[in-house]
Amino acid sequence: MGFSYVLPILIGKTLRVLARLRGGGSAFPGYAALRLAPRFLHEVASQFEHGVVFVLGSNGKSTTTHMLSEVLRAHGVRVFTNPSGANLPQGIASSLLAEVSLTGRLKADIAVLEVDEAYALEFTKVLRPSTVLMLNTQVDQLYRFYETERVADMMLDTSARATEHIVTNREDPYLSKIARRIVGDQPDVTYFGASAEVIASSPHGLFNATDYRDGESSSEEHVALGELRGLEGASATVAVRDSEIEIVLPAKGLHYAIDAAAALATAAVVLGEGFVDSAAQRAFERMKPAYGRGELLQFGDEQVEFVMFKNAASLQLNLDALPEPPEQVLLAIDEGTPDISWIYDIDFSGLDHVDVITGAKAWQIALRLEHEGIPIGRVEPDLRRAIDIMRSLPKPSRGIKTWVVNYEQMMLARKLIGFGELENQR
């Protein structure tokens, strides 16, 4: 790194300050820095002793990035990571700008980055990952990706560009077959997964997409370096190499447990012999629930449990993780999720009623639930009024109200009940 980057970095940082003054974390400064010094990212990244990890997947990128970062930190590794959801190239460049010194120095040993699938391959040209972690391929955002296999290919092609390691999901029909595409022995391929018993005990399995283009539509069999062996509420047993680690998950659900297995396997690959079970375990003990994922927030003299979903798979696995039908439920979905055709593929029987349905798509959800015969209290598309209705309901016996929300409604609801947005919070 040298002097040649001072000017672009300075400009980038200035733009960033200006953008912040205007409110909101604009990605434009990152874009400007990328334009002014196209080799900027590459140079910054070359300082990371443990390289750069890309985290890809239809679901669980933020959660897994967070878990992996925390496990590495518990090993004394300094981690740079992008804020949750800031996963486009400009956003990543922008967050690097915030941390980097004027001479381009960054005090971190590794970068763990969640990267949007659609930009990941192109992004490897400016920021070459040493390790690519692939989580899952789910039927998701078809309006954006057209066909699920296209998303799978975006991830598979990106992972093949890793300079050292690929960590992939053995239980994913598309992603488990990555080794077929690798010529030679670089990058090496490591698997994570869940035992057959754990998967069999899940009412709707893992909800990963079927690989229709292949003769074998299910996933390949492999030995997994990180394997989920047991799950009871938020307690999970994950085997890493030969030993079983008992961990506490930040939220209940099979998807979070598999994310944990993915994070542990990746940490073991990155750290090699340096991976220590007790450090990994400690990391999970300290981990706070992620934004909106099993998070409990104060609501008068009651508490609200946020259950956030992004697609069919996360909604189904969240519903499957409910120990019993929640006493008081708000269900919220808006235009932030443009196509909700998939609500007809969801088994809502984990709910025995819904008190309030809200968001611009409330009536469509009500229509879906009525088809399944699930009793509905009120439909109130306006979130503010819906929250007032929830407030007016008697206190549930456990004092906890359950709000099942899409990302946009989660952010808005948090704000409405007095919890601000922290950019680096996840």
Add this chain to the structure above:
Amino acid sequence: MSALTIVQLYPDEMGVAGDAGNVLALSTRARRSGHATEVVRHEVGQELPANADIVVIGGGPMSAMRRIHADLMANAQTLKLWADSGVSFFAYGAGAELLSHGVTAGEAELSGVGVFPFRAERTGERVVGYLIVDSVDGPVVGFADHASRWLRNDSAESFGVVSAGVVPAGQAEGVIIGSAIATLIGGPVLPLNPDVTDAILSRALARRGETYSAGAGQEGLEEHRALDHYASEARAVIRRNAEHHFKRI
């Protein structure tokens, strides 16, 4: 009397657009108006039932279309025969294209069953967003998400004409022939549009010599009231938001 038989073709492969919702709307409304229903899921390698009253097929990726293609063609004669004898069809997206005269996607070509008088051509232009159509069975609202152009035979009757949304108004939408409907409106469309669902059920039950008392309107069935109310409110919101096009990210 035997149950009203609804056959869903390849629900796993050709059902990614919530197409189970179309089956659910048909069976729920039929049952709530006192008609027993039986839903048959037809998978690759299975035999079709001897009779069907309604056939439903939905959307899926090209790889899924290829996967079921041989099985579908092996059953083409039966499906044609059913359509010719007045069995109701509700076909959406890629499934509808497989029941047409064929699909062209670049160099690739898949033959079709020939129930519907059109050919499908995959284009580079993706159409995504709410869509409102004046159909032969009344106004229809839904969500479009496809990259297809349907080339209708001269004699083919379209299902409707676009009135608002992501496709320019005035454009023809879908195909209807006899009791068979092919459309590119998803959502899925039947729960959202009880008039269409009721029209399909009326035709299917009439063919069996039964009468269907629809839930639409003020004198409608008590059992349909909640379904109709939610659907009508959902359509009103969609109508208001129809001009909102989704940006390609």
